[in-house]
Amino acid sequence: MAFEVVADSLGAQAKDSSKTVANIAVRRRRETIFKICGLLATSFGLITLALLLIDLAAAGFPRLSWDFFTNFPSRRASQAGILSAWVGSLLVILTTASIGVPLGVGAGIYLEEYGRRNWLTSIIEINITNLAGVPSIVFGLLALGLFVYGLGTGRSIFTAGLTLALLILPIIVVATREAIRAVPAALREAAYGIGCTKWQVTRDHVLPASLPGILTGVIIGISRALGETAPLITIGALTFIAFLPDSPISSEFPFVSFSWLFDGFTVLPIQAFNWISRPGSDFHANAAAAGIVLLAITLGLNAIAIYARYKLRKKLQW
Amino acid sequence: MASHIVTAFENELREINRKVAEMGGLAEKSVVDSIDALIKRDTILAQRVIAGDTRLDQLQREIEDDAITLIAKRQPLAVDLREVVSAIRICNDLERVGDLAKNTAKRVLALKGEYQAPALLRGVEHMSEIVLEQLKEVLDAFGARDAARAMAVWKRDGAVDDLYTSLFRELLTYMMEDPRQITMCTHLLFAAKNVERIGDHATNIAETVHYLVVGEQLADERPKSDASSMTTVAYPKG
Amino acid sequence: MTAMSSVSIKTTIAAKPEFKFGKNKVSANNVNVFYGDKHALKDVTVNIPEKAVMAFIGPSGCGKSTFLRCLNRMNDTIPIAKVTGKVEIDNQDIYDKALDVVQLRARVGMVFQKPNPFPKSIYENIAYGPKIHGLAASKSDLNEIVEASLKKAGLWDEVKDRLSDSGTGLSGGQQQRLCIARAIAVSPEIILMDEPCSALDPIATARIEELIDELRENFTIVIVTHSMQQAARVSQRTAFFHLGVLVEEGTTDTIFTNPNDSRTQDYITGRFG
Numbered sequence: 001m002a003f004e005v006v007a008d009s010l011g012a013q014a015k016d017s018s019k020t021v022a023n024i025a026v027r028r029r030r031e032t033i034f035k036i037c038g039l040l041a042t043s044f045g046l047i048t049l050a051l052l053l054i055d056l057a058a059a060g061f062p063r064l065s066w067d068f069f070t071n072f073p074s075r076r077a078s079q080a081g082i083l084s085a086w087v088g089s090l091l092v093i094l095t096t097a098s099i100g101v102p103l104g105v106g107a108g109i110y111l112e113e114y115g116r117r118n119w120l121t122s123i124i125e126i127n128i129t130n131l132a133g134v135p136s137i138v139f140g141l142l143a144l145g146l147f148v149y150g151l152g153t154g155r156s157i158f159t160a161g162l163t164l165a166l167l168i169l170p171i172i173v174v175a176t177r178e179a180i181r182a183v184p185a186a187l188r189e190a191a192y193g194i195g196c197t198k199w200q201v202t203r204d205h206v207l208p209a210s211l212p213g214i215l216t217g218v219i220i221g222i223s224r225a226l227g228e229t230a231p232l233i234t235i236g237a238l239t240f241i242a243f244l245p246d247s248p249i250s251s252e253f254p255f256v257s258f259s260w261l262f263d264g265f266t267v268l269p270i271q272a273f274n275w276i277s278r279p280g281s282d283f284h285a286n287a288a289a290a291g292i293v294l295l296a297i298t299l300g301l302n303a304i305a306i307y308a309r310y311k312l313r314k315k316l317q318w
Numbered sequence: 319m320a321s322h323i324v325t326a327f328e329n330e331l332r333e334i335n336r337k338v339a340e341m342g343g344l345a346e347k348s349v350v351d352s353i354d355a356l357i358k359r360d361t362i363l364a365q366r367v368i369a370g371d372t373r374l375d376q377l378q379r380e381i382e383d384d385a386i387t388l389i390a391k392r393q394p395l396a397v398d399l400r401e402v403v404s405a406i407r408i409c410n411d412l413e414r415v416g417d418l419a420k421n422t423a424k425r426v427l428a429l430k431g432e433y434q435a436p437a438l439l440r441g442v443e444h445m446s447e448i449v450l451e452q453l454k455e456v457l458d459a460f461g462a463r464d465a466a467r468a469m470a471v472w473k474r475d476g477a478v479d480d481l482y483t484s485l486f487r488e489l490l491t492y493m494m495e496d497p498r499q500i501t502m503c504t505h506l507l508f509a510a511k512n513v514e515r516i517g518d519h520a521t522n523i524a525e526t527v528h529y530l531v532v533g534e535q536l537a538d539e540r541p542k543s544d545a546s547s548m549t550t551v552a553y554p555k556g
Numbered sequence: 557m558t559a560m561s562s563v564s565i566k567t568t569i570a571a572k573p574e575f576k577f578g579k580n581k582v583s584a585n586n587v588n589v590f591y592g593d594k595h596a597l598k599d600v601t602v603n604i605p606e607k608a609v610m611a612f613i614g615p616s617g618c619g620k621s622t623f624l625r626c627l628n629r630m631n632d633t634i635p636i637a638k639v640t641g642k643v644e645i646d647n648q649d650i651y652d653k654a655l656d657v658v659q660l661r662a663r664v665g666m667v668f669q670k671p672n673p674f675p676k677s678i679y680e681n682i683a684y685g686p687k688i689h690g691l692a693a694s695k696s697d698l699n700e701i702v703e704a705s706l707k708k709a710g711l712w713d714e715v716k717d718r719l720s721d722s723g724t725g726l727s728g729g730q731q732q733r734l735c736i737a738r739a740i741a742v743s744p745e746i747i748l749m750d751e752p753c754s755a756l757d758p759i760a761t762a763r764i765e766e767l768i769d770e771l772r773e774n775f776t777i778v779i780v781t782h783s784m785q786q787a788a789r790v791s792q793r794t795a796f797f798h799l800g801v802l803v804e805e806g807t808t809d810t811i812f813t814n815p816n817d818s819r820t821q822d823y824i825t826g827r828f829g
Contacts, residue, residue, distance in 0.1 A: 117635065186672035190735070192633055193668070194685040194742055195661035204684070205674065315675070320827040327826065393785055395812050395824045533814025 056295075060288030068289060073271065077282030082290050085271035087244055088157070088237075089226065089297075091260060092267055095161025096168065096225050101218055104169050108176025108214075113202055132170035139167045140234025148235055155236035157245060158261040163231050168221030175217020179210035212309040219305035223298045229269040237270055268294045327392050334384050334405045338412075341377045342457040344370065345412040348419040349453065349516060353446040355426045356509055357439055367423035374416035381409040397533075404530040408460065411519040411526075415453070418512040418519075425505045432502050438492060441485040442506055446513045448478055452520040460527045468527035471520060472536075478517040479544035485510050486546040494551065514544065575792045575807075581606035581746060581776040582627060587641035589622050589631065596622045598800045600641075604793075606745075609768060609777040611791035611808065613784060615823065618797040620780045624748050627778065628664035629657050645746070662689050665739030669751040671731035673723035673738070678715050681723040681734055682706060685742040701741055709737035710767050729760025736767065740775075747771065749779040753786065765790050784824050788812045796820045 071081025107128075115121040143163035153159045183206050191201040207214075245263035266274075268290055275287035322328040348367050355364035385402045388394065394402050452471050459467035489503045489510070525536050582604040589597035597619040604610050612620035622631070629650065631637040643650050650660055662685075673681050682702040683692075692698035702719070706712040711733045715726070723734050732752055739747055749768070753761040768777060768790045781787050787794050788808060795805040796817070804817045815821045822828050 184672075186668060186670055187674065188633075189630070189666075189668055190672040190674060190738075192630065193628070193661060193666035194688075194738060195658045196688060197658055200688055204688075209675065320822055322826050323828065324826060392826075395784060395788070396815055396821050398825045399813060 053295075056288050056291050059285050060290070060292045063285045063289035064292065068286075069293075073274075077275075077280065077286055080275075080283075080286055082268065082271055082293060084244060085266050085268045085290065086293065088265035089267040089294075091157050091245060092160045092164065092232075092265065093222060093226055095157055095261065096164040097218070097222060099161055100165035100168050100172060100221065100225075103165065104172025104217075104221070105176050105214060107169070108173045108180065109202060109207075111173070112177045112180040113198065113206065128170050128173050132174065136167055136228055137230045137234060139163055140231030142166075143231060143235045154262055155264060156262040157265045159235050160232050160237060160265065160267075161261075163235060164225040164228060167228065167231065168225050171221040171224065172214075172217050175220070176210070176214050179213025179217070180206055182213060183209045212312045215305055215308055215312070219301055223301055226298055226301075227269055227294065229267075229273055232267060232270060233273075237264075237266055268297075324392075327388075327398075330384065330388050330392070331394075331398065331401060334381055334388065334402065337377055337381050337384070338405050338408055339457075339461060341374060341381070341409055341412045342460070344374055344377070345415040345419070346450070346453055346457065348374070348416055348423075349446070349450060352419040352422040352426070353443065353450075353513070355423055356429075357443055359426065359429070361427055361430060364423040364426035368420050371416045371420040374413055378409045378413040381405055400530050400533060404460075404526045407526045408523050411522045415516050415519050418516050422509045422512045425509055429502065429505055438489070438499070438502065438506060441481075441488055442510050442513065445478065445481045445485060445510060448481065449513050449517040449520065452478065452517055456520045456523045456527065460523065460530075463527070463531050465528050465531035468524040468531075472524035472528070475517055475521040478514060482510060482514040482544055483546045483549060487549055487551060490549075490551045575608070577605040577792070578607050580604065581645065582778075583644050583647075584623075584626070585642040585644075587623065587626055587639065587643060589619070589626065590638045590640075591634070592636045596800055597626075600797075600802045602795055602802055602805055604776065604778060606776045607772060607774070608793065609772050609779060609791040610793045610795065611787035612778065612780045612795050612797060613782075613787050613824070614797035614803075616782075619800040620795075620797040621750055622800075623797070623802075624750055624778060624780050627746070627748055628661050628666055630666065632657060662742045663744055664746045664748060665742065665744035667732070667735050667739055667747065667749045667752045670755050671728055671735055673726070673731050673734050675722065675724055677720045678706075678723045678726070678734065679719040681738050682741045685738060689742055691742065705737040705741040706734075708740050708771070709733045710763065710770075711737055727760070729756050729763055732756060732760070732764060733767065736764075736771075740771075744775065746776045746778065749777065751780055751782060754782060761786070784812070796823060798823065 067079075068081045069086065070083055071079060072083050073085075074080040111121060111124065115124075140163065143159060143166070147153045147159045147162055148155060153162070187205055187209060188201055191205045196204070245260035245265060272287045272290040272294065275283040275290065278284075322331075348370050351363055351367045351370075354360065355367060385406050388402055392398070452474060456468055456471045459465075459471065486507065489507050493500045493503045529535055580603040584600055584602050584604075587597060587600045588595070600619075600623055612624060614620045625631045626639055626643055627645075627650075629639075631639055639651065645660075645663070649655070674684065676684070679702055682705050683698050686692045686698060686701045692701055703712060703716075706715060711730060714730060715721075715734075723731065726734060732755075736747070736752075753764050756764065765786065768779065771777060772792075779787070779790065791808045793806065794808045794811040796803045796811065796815070796819070798819055804811065804815060804820045806816070810816075811820065812824060815824065
């Protein structure tokens, strides 16, 4: 019986072959329509971005010179430079990374490898996910209340670093956990199988294997921190600054100094914001040039990240 | 027992068993016919027995081929492995049984026109009745996978041997009494020996059935009491 | 008429040289394993003789791998797993609180289903174990251990000129032998193998089986396998698991020619499973 039914339907299909052909034509047409829609959507984004970049480059490129990097801001647009801004950015990011990366990676490892599945870790997990969605201005307000007034860390690089570290913490934690989770169970078993302790497994096998993924998360976080303006303005970053923080290297023992941590500062996006809010196209050109520098640093960091990840992955190869 | 997941495996095993059963039937028949031909001096029947042996040989080759292919393809284990090995062993025994029946049938042709005293045949006839019963019983035991029945056959083989020893002595005596009977008696002696060896093969099959069912080789020595090789008869004086 | 009395000649036939089992290396008593609510292993009691190969066979999910993982407490790494009962190695309870699980795993090596070399050099793959357990006093000691382990695993000639190449660049069979060498390097007494050949081609499988046969001289080997033929080829004793129960255990010869239990018979002859 069943065979007959199958045979019947086969026969019916054969009979309706003209219908099938028509059906295929309809499906092909739909495919083409969707392809075109997708292409339009993609090119809209790309073209807009390209136009923006071209506009930025056209406006800012003429201002890029050695002086631009070595001059302090000035009332005269042609003499104004970004020295204090890029040094500030660099120091803030350094502080952010040195606080955010160990905390984020550490928390990620703990949650993934050591944390037992219970209500506490569940709450922590939910919180971390939520933290990633908190608007950055809220971080600024938190930092102002907690660090600047509460702990008295002042409107300093340290406060800025701390704030941005908090901001990027969820990104790093989530990336670390994802990367650790992607390590094959077989590798862990192999390590446990020859008698590794949990820490040996983590340090010698899991971390090296998940490093590319963690690195990606770190870079994404740092790129984000580099472009942040709102929380820094909230904690009171200066917009016009004509001095450098203390040098981290000193001539006396122990040759490194951390007094710069508590100096006032500005950063590239704030500097650019400052210039763009002034009247006069000269300052607007300065803002565009600062924008180019910021973009270059961000892209550069991404390039390094991609290269490092590629190298590390090649070394791992399973 | 549940059947195999692989239906083809099941069918192949069944086919081998069917062929062994067919061989058993044919072998039994050719033994019956060869003895019949001997007693009735029926050369036509004898020739039929001789011709029928080729089918037995062919079946034996087929079973061996099937079994070898099955081992190569399916790697049988446990009871399946014993089934296949048993089939090979039993078909060898049955092929030999067929050969022995054929040999007896050939002697019927050789004896054509020879003088014959009917009394001489009685011993051979009696012996072959017992052996045929043994053969039939052991083939049934194989069909029913009945180790106990097979063992009963195995234990009875001693009786056949005893019978053969006494027949041997009897025929020897006849030959001494009347040299005209020597040709006849010699052939009968060989026919009797054939029958006795068919009994031995029945015993072999019994051992195989025991192995097939129980899974262990028989450790005991078979009850042997064929003493003919050590039998002499003193020449009658006077 | 005289009949010669039959002369009985007694001949002694040498008995078939049977495998002599040594003392029991591992003895498990009423071992139960629970994964959460699932009762994965039920009252398994079995002895594993030393310097022999014991095979665990049975359908998927029958508990054979679970039991194997009790022997080096690999189940500890699964949070929801709970083990009850007693497992003793050389009469020492391995679930004793005082026993260090790291120490245990140095004594009970493991080889996994899929070859899993570390994504490091061949040399590092072998040297890592001895290093963390402090087995090598010097660099030359370590070199010796690496060479000896690779030789025992029958891999030395194939890799001696490229010890610094990545272990993951080897063929599947070589990788598995590398994993065996890695296990040997920490001088274990027992080697557990969880379907070590299931990802390998027949030639690579034959090499591993040959290796297992050689290793039997010095190690107690427990192997889980889905291949009945493999169990029959490499092991001296076989245990059949079904639905979390150890159904039958005996010499491999007996299990594969004349098993006692009808479930064993049905499984090995392909009647269910």
